[in-house]
Amino acid sequence: MRAVVTVTGKDKKGIIAKVSAFLSEKGANIEDISQTILGEYFAMIMIVDMSEAKMGLAELAQECADLGKQIGMSIYMQHEDIFNAMHNV
Amino acid sequence: MFSNNDVLETIAMVQEEHLDIRTITMGISLLGCIRDSAEETAQRVYDLVCKKAENIVRTAADLSGEYGIPIVNKRVSVTPVSLLCAAFPEKAPLIGKALDDAAATLGIDFLGGYSALVHKATADYERVFIRTIPEVLASTKRLCSSVNVGSTKSGINMEAVKLMGEAFKEAAFLTKDADGIGAAKLVAFCNAVEDNPFMAGAFHGVGEADVVVNVGVSGPGVVKSALEKIPEADLTEAAEMIKRTAFKITRAGQLVAKEAAKRLNAQFGIVDLSLAPTPAMGDSVAQILEELGVETVGGHGTTAALAMLNDAVKKGGVMASSRVGGLSGAFIPVSEDIGMIRAAEKGAITLDKLEAMTCVCSVGLDMIAIPGDTPATTIAAMIADEAAIGMINNKTTAVRIIPAPGKTVGDQVSFGGLLGRAPIMAVHNCDSSRLINRGGNIPAPIHSFKN
Numbered sequence: 236m237r238a239v240v241t242v243t244g245k246d247k248k249g250i251i252a253k254v255s256a257f258l259s260e261k262g263a264n265i266e267d268i269s270q271t272i273l274g275e276y277f278a279m280i281m282i283v284d285m286s287e288a289k290m291g292l293a294e295l296a297q298e299c300a301d302l303g304k305q306i307g308m309s310i311y312m313q314h315e316d317i318f319n320a321m322h323n324v
Numbered sequence: 325m326f327s328n329n330d331v332l333e334t335i336a337m338v339q340e341e342h343l344d345i346r347t348i349t350m351g352i353s354l355l356g357c358i359r360d361s362a363e364e365t366a367q368r369v370y371d372l373v374c375k376k377a378e379n380i381v382r383t384a385a386d387l388s389g390e391y392g393i394p395i396v397n398k399r400v401s402v403t404p405v406s407l408l409c410a411a412f413p414e415k416a417p418l419i420g421k422a423l424d425d426a427a428a429t430l431g432i433d434f435l436g437g438y439s440a441l442v443h444k445a446t447a448d449y450e451r452v453f454i455r456t457i458p459e460v461l462a463s464t465k466r467l468c469s470s471v472n473v474g475s476t477k478s479g480i481n482m483e484a485v486k487l488m489g490e491a492f493k494e495a496a497f498l499t500k501d502a503d504g505i506g507a508a509k510l511v512a513f514c515n516a517v518e519d520n521p522f523m524a525g526a527f528h529g530v531g532e533a534d535v536v537v538n539v540g541v542s543g544p545g546v547v548k549s550a551l552e553k554i555p556e557a558d559l560t561e562a563a564e565m566i567k568r569t570a571f572k573i574t575r576a577g578q579l580v581a582k583e584a585a586k587r588l589n590a591q592f593g594i595v596d597l598s599l600a601p602t603p604a605m606g607d608s609v610a611q612i613l614e615e616l617g618v619e620t621v622g623g624h625g626t627t628a629a630l631a632m633l634n635d636a637v638k639k640g641g642v643m644a645s646s647r648v649g650g651l652s653g654a655f656i657p658v659s660e661d662i663g664m665i666r667a668a669e670k671g672a673i674t675l676d677k678l679e680a681m682t683c684v685c686s687v688g689l690d691m692i693a694i695p696g697d698t699p700a701t702t703i704a705a706m707i708a709d710e711a712a713i714g715m716i717n718n719k720t721t722a723v724r725i726i727p728a729p730g731k732t733v734g735d736q737v738s739f740g741g742l743l744g745r746a747p748i749m750a751v752h753n754c755d756s757s758r759l760i761n762r763g764g765n766i767p768a769p770i771h772s773f774k775n
Contacts, residue, residue, distance in 0.1 A: 239331055241331055241332070241335055243332075243335075269328060271328065278328070278332060280328050280331050280332075291386075291390075292389070292390045293385070293386050293388075293389025293390050294389070296389050296390070296392065297389065309339075311335055311392055312392070313334075313390070313391055313392035314390045314391050314392075315326075316391070316579060317334065317391040317392065317393065317576060317579060318326040318330055318331055318334060319325075319326060320575040320576060320578065320579040321326075321330070321334055321572045321575045321576055322326045322327075322330035322333075322334075322572070323325075323326065324643075
């Protein structure tokens with residue numbers, strides 16, 4: 236099962252490093268990563284494979300949100316199916 | 325696959341535009357619980373509801389966490405209780421209490437189905453049952469009640485209409501210390517549906533499976549935001565935008581509904597496509613109509629804008645879900661919609677305009693506070709008017725009206741939470757009692773004879 240991690244907020248140093256280190260520690264494997272910077276705003280979207288994750292998606296999503304608070308960004312982790320359902324006919 | 329923009333759009337819908345799954349409602353058949361005595365039946369009812377729905381709250385939390393979409397309400401609907409206690413209708417409150425206790429044990433928000441279906445006639449046991457409703461609503465917290473008083477196929481049962489006028493009055497009076505909240509948990513229907521996930525009118529129809537999961541989506545804020553992006557568009561384009569938005573919202577509901585049904589060992593029932601407002605800013609159906617170009621909801625053009633909105637939501641939603649049902653339309657409750665509350669406070673929207681609006685949308689005169697001294701026969705006449713609209717137009721209509729004890733026009737009621745607050749709206753003062761006291765039935769319309 237794959238999940239989508241979205242990180243948004245004001246651009247600052249080391250965001251990718253912090254988030255990817257965190258995900259790696261939790262056993263979530265990053266398969267794809269893309270980022271855009273609009274002015275001073277940063278948006279990074281990662282597709283992660285959860286098959287070897289050390290905890291369930293809901294729990295990890297909460298930890299991601301907590302990490303976001305620590306580093307002053309918004310981090311969302313969601314099952315990829317929600318995007319497939321909403322944006323594909 | 326999806327694009328980065330799709331991902332960011334979904335996140336904005338949840339974070340900024342109040343996209344949520346309004347309710348996961350588990351429908352449970354209680355017909356197998358009927359025993360010789362009310363006491364035994366009540367015990368079976370409590371046990372069965374607690375068993376079948378034991379995981380609903382946890383499952384909703386899990387799904388919400390995994391998909392990143394809030395699931396606001398967890399609810400249960402059950403077989404109309406009048407059917408369980410035909411042999412001992414005066415003891416129906418025991419079943420009501422068992423259901424309310426079960427709802428508390430489960431930690432769910434509401435449980436619906438203290439209901440009776442009397443659209444053609446009122447059987448003796450149903451007459452007794454309906455008279456128990458006000459006391460039961462006053463002595464329970466989470467239990468909701470509904471009565472179907474008419475249908476396109478059978479006409480309108482005017483005896484039941486009269487009984488319901490009295491029931492609203494009494495339910496409000498018995499809860500006078502809480503602004504008459506008892507009446508806010510009661511609905512009179514015409515053409516009630518058997519798979520409605522929304523309260524207060526949810527019940528589990530006898531044509532349904534043992535256990536089903538029905539989901540109600542929401543998202544007025546998402547529709548409004550989409551329209552704000554095309555302020556100059558003509559109405560054809562606006563309708564198209566609403567359709568596309570409704571599609572996305574409904575797909576989220578469909579996904580959650582199917583997954584919830586699987587995890588809860590239930591059949592996937594339906595997705596209800598209703599746009600359900602909340603008192604939160606930016607989560608209002610009225611504000612969609614204002615975005616379409618009516619200065620204040622209630623003004624001329626409101627009915628046309630609402631008709632378009634309601635139809636476009638259905639068209640987008642039907643395409644998005646394999647099984648659509650319930651009420652499926654735009655809701656226009658007054659106390660639960662910040663735009664409606666403001667329009668009512670300004671006097672821009674009246675009961676008459678609301679009645680006209682119910683001709684083109686689901687569901688009816690909903691969460692409207694009226695003066696506490698309104699006669700029961702006047703409330704019954706309002707129910708009859710709404711039922712007539714439903715009967716003639718082949719649609720569900722409903723009345724959920726609160727005759728606020730001791731209050732009059734200029735005062736306000738406040739229920740808190742999703743039920744919101746409302747100014748008392750004026751009612752016509754002319755006497756309708758002669759009409760109501762005639763009794764009998766309004767016969768089914770000619771277009772009901774389709775066989």
